[in-house]
Structures are given as C-alpha cells and as structure tokens.
Amino acid sequence: MIQCPDKLTIQAVIDGEETDIQIIDHLQSCPRCCQIHSEMKDAFTPADNLGSTVKLPAEFLGRLNEKLSPQPFPAAMAAAVIFTLAIFSAYLTNPGYLQWWLSVGITRQISYLIDAFIDLLYISHIVGPTGVIIGLAALVALEVLILNMLRNVEGQINV
Amino acid sequence: MQDLLQDMVKTYGDKIYRLALRYTGDRGQAEDLTQETFLRAYKNLNRFDQDKDAGPWLFKIATNLCRNWLRDNRETPVESLEGFSQMTASSPENIYFKKESEKELALALDSLPQKYREVILLKHVGEMSYEEICKTLDLQMSLVKNRLYRGRFLLRDLLEKGNV
Structure with a gap:
C-alpha cells in the first residue's frame, strides 16, 4: 500500500496528468x-x-489571408511617381504659368504654399535638371521608406 | 509559409479565440486579438522551430496580447459576454439563469489575481497540459501546479461568497 498522495498529485490525477x-x-x-478527491473535483x-x-467566425481565415496577401502596387507610390512626373514636366514649362494654373480656385493659405513651391522651382532652375532629379529621387525614396515602416503588420513579439 | 499558418489557425484558432474572448468579453475584440496573434506569428515564422509544437508559442503571443489589452482596457465589459451565451433552445428561465451564472463567473474570473487567471485560462480554455503551460508562461512545473490549485479554489470561493 502506497502513502497517501499530496493534494497536487490528486489534482494531477483529476487533470489526467498523473x-x-x-x-x-x-x-x-x-x-x-x-x-479529498471528490471535494477537489467539486x-x-x-x-x-x-x-x-x-x-x-467562418470568414476569419479569409480575412487573415487578405491581410497577409502581398499589397498591390501601393497607391501612395503611384501618387509619388505621378507627382514626380508632374513636377518634372512643370519644370520644363514656364514656372509663372504653373503658378497661375495652381492658384485658380484655391484658398489664399494654400496659395502661400504654392508660392513657396514655385520659389523652389525657381531655385531648381538655378540648380539645374540634375539637381532637381536627385532632390526628387531623394524625396521619393524617403516617402517609400516611411510607407514601408507604416505597413499593416507591425511590432515584435512581446515576450 | 502561409500553408503552415493555415494549419496553425485550424488547430489553435478556436482555442485562442476562446481565450481572447474570456479576456475581453467581446467577440469583435477577441477576433481582433486572434488575428493579431496569427499576424505576429506569421511575421516571426522564421524564428519558430517547426519541429516543435506551435501551441505554447502561439499561446505565448496571445497571452501577451491579452495582457496588453487588459492593461489598456481595465474595465472588462462583462455585460457584453454574448460570446458565451450560446445556449441550446431552452426555457426563458434557464436562459436567464445561465446568463446570470455566466456573468458571475466572468466577474469572479476578473477578480482573480492575474497569475492565477492566466494559468486557469490556459488550462481550461486553452485545454493545455501542465507541460505546455510551463512553456507558454516560462514557469516551473511546481509553480504551475500550485497556481492552478490555488486559483481553482480561489475562483470557487469568490463565486460562493459572491465576493466579486
């Protein structure tokens, strides 16, 4: 006959571990x-x-797969490309014309921003096309970098 | 890699969802936590030893997320424990009593110190073995057994005394 087991062993028997x-x-x-066994069970x-x-929910796996599927060409990246092309083509035209075109129907506050933007264009005339392309490429690279950092799946396992 | 994750969802998805539901008391929040668990698992799949059982690893992520959720949402929405009110067709009285007892159980669980609650939930909701709980919480076997024992009695006492 073995000795009476302790309470933790009895618990293990109830849990199917012993x-x-x-x-x-x-x-x-x-x-x-x-x-004791009976009381413990109760x-x-x-x-x-x-x-x-x-x-x-049945849709869970579908929703998860949606989150995991590779993102299509990011809209923001497309916007960045269009923006770059627009700026470059505007650079080839008269900056004064661009100012007139952007100012129509836009509030005064935004006009200040545009003015600053136009000033940058004038500067770009001084810097030259190579300087503009390098500057814009740096901006696009920065934007892509930030977008990558803000992707859906974030964080590390907090262990 | 996505196939491996799908297998994990099929094996552990429901259990992790139930665990999250016990913490949050809300189906939407529980689903979000479950989704986040698998997203993090997917992101760190290269760090996971595929020869090992994924359960403790996944439950570790889920438990950490639930801890964070509790820290940010101190008040458990016990009123919205709709997740556990899946009753079979029964009389209105039975439905009422089941709902009430479920609410009391949720309140008692909420009053339980975290160290006991975690072990109890992994055992009874996650359906894990002692060994798996040890791995999930990085605890020694004797500590898991003790916490389980004390926690279960404490839960019973809280319910009996209505001290919740």
Missing part, C-alpha cells in the same frame, strides 16, 4: 483520499465551466 495506476487505485480504496467545477464551444 496516470500511475498505483496512485489511482489508492485514491479509490483510501476513504480519506477518496473524499471545487474545480467553476473552472471547468470556463470552457466553451465558441468557434471563430
């Missing part, structure tokens, strides 16, 4: 252990009730 046949037999034959009932049969 499968020693001698201990299980003892729990059935020893009145004291049998009572005490664990609320915890047992925590389990449920709730299932993930």
Whole structure:
C-alpha cells in the first residue's frame, strides 16, 4: 500500500496528468483520499465551466489571408511617381504659368504654399535638371521608406 | 509559409479565440486579438522551430496580447459576454439563469489575481497540459501546479461568497 498522495498529485490525477495506476487505485480504496478527491473535483467545477464551444467566425481565415496577401502596387507610390512626373514636366514649362494654373480656385493659405513651391522651382532652375532629379529621387525614396515602416503588420513579439 | 499558418489557425484558432474572448468579453475584440496573434506569428515564422509544437508559442503571443489589452482596457465589459451565451433552445428561465451564472463567473474570473487567471485560462480554455503551460508562461512545473490549485479554489470561493 502506497502513502497517501499530496493534494497536487490528486489534482494531477483529476487533470489526467498523473496516470500511475498505483496512485489511482489508492485514491479509490483510501476513504480519506477518496473524499479529498471528490471535494477537489467539486471545487474545480467553476473552472471547468470556463470552457466553451465558441468557434471563430467562418470568414476569419479569409480575412487573415487578405491581410497577409502581398499589397498591390501601393497607391501612395503611384501618387509619388505621378507627382514626380508632374513636377518634372512643370519644370520644363514656364514656372509663372504653373503658378497661375495652381492658384485658380484655391484658398489664399494654400496659395502661400504654392508660392513657396514655385520659389523652389525657381531655385531648381538655378540648380539645374540634375539637381532637381536627385532632390526628387531623394524625396521619393524617403516617402517609400516611411510607407514601408507604416505597413499593416507591425511590432515584435512581446515576450 | 502561409500553408503552415493555415494549419496553425485550424488547430489553435478556436482555442485562442476562446481565450481572447474570456479576456475581453467581446467577440469583435477577441477576433481582433486572434488575428493579431496569427499576424505576429506569421511575421516571426522564421524564428519558430517547426519541429516543435506551435501551441505554447502561439499561446505565448496571445497571452501577451491579452495582457496588453487588459492593461489598456481595465474595465472588462462583462455585460457584453454574448460570446458565451450560446445556449441550446431552452426555457426563458434557464436562459436567464445561465446568463446570470455566466456573468458571475466572468466577474469572479476578473477578480482573480492575474497569475492565477492566466494559468486557469490556459488550462481550461486553452485545454493545455501542465507541460505546455510551463512553456507558454516560462514557469516551473511546481509553480504551475500550485497556481492552478490555488486559483481553482480561489475562483470557487469568490463565486460562493459572491465576493466579486
């Protein structure tokens, strides 16, 4: 006859973690252990009730795959390319004309921004086409870098 | 790589969702946490040893996300525990009593210290073995057994005394 097991061993038997046949037999034959086993089982009932049969929504996997599928050519990147082309073609035209074109129907505040932008264009005339292309390429690269940092999947595993 | 993740979702998705639901009490939030768990797993799949069981690894991510969620949302929306009110067709009285007892259980669980709650939820909701809980929470076996034991009795006492 083995000694009475401790409470943690009895708990392990209830959880199916302890499968020693001698201990299980003892729990059935020893009145004291049998009572402790029974009381413990009752005490664990609320915890047992925590389990449920709730299932993930059927669309979950589809939604997850959507998040994981590679992004199409980012719209922002396309906007950056168009912006670059527009600026470059504007550079080839008269900057004064561009100022008139952008100012029509736009508020005064935005006009200030445009003025600053036009000033930059004048500067670009001084710098020359190579300087403009290098500057714009740097801007686009910066934008792409920022966009990559702001992608959907973020963070590290916090362990 | 996506196939591996899909297998993980099929095996552990429901359990992680239930765990998140126990923490948040809200289906939408629980789904978001479950999705975030798998997104993070996917992002770090190259760091995962595929010869090992994915369960503890996934539950570790999920538990951390749930901890963060609790930190940011101190008040558990116990009223909206619609996730657990999936009752079979029954009388209105039965539905009422089941809903009430579910609410009491959720409140008692919420009152439980975090160290006990985590172990109990992994055991009873995540259906994990002692060994898996040890790996998930980086705890020693004796500590897991003790916390499980104390936590279960504490939960029972909280419910009996209505001290929630």
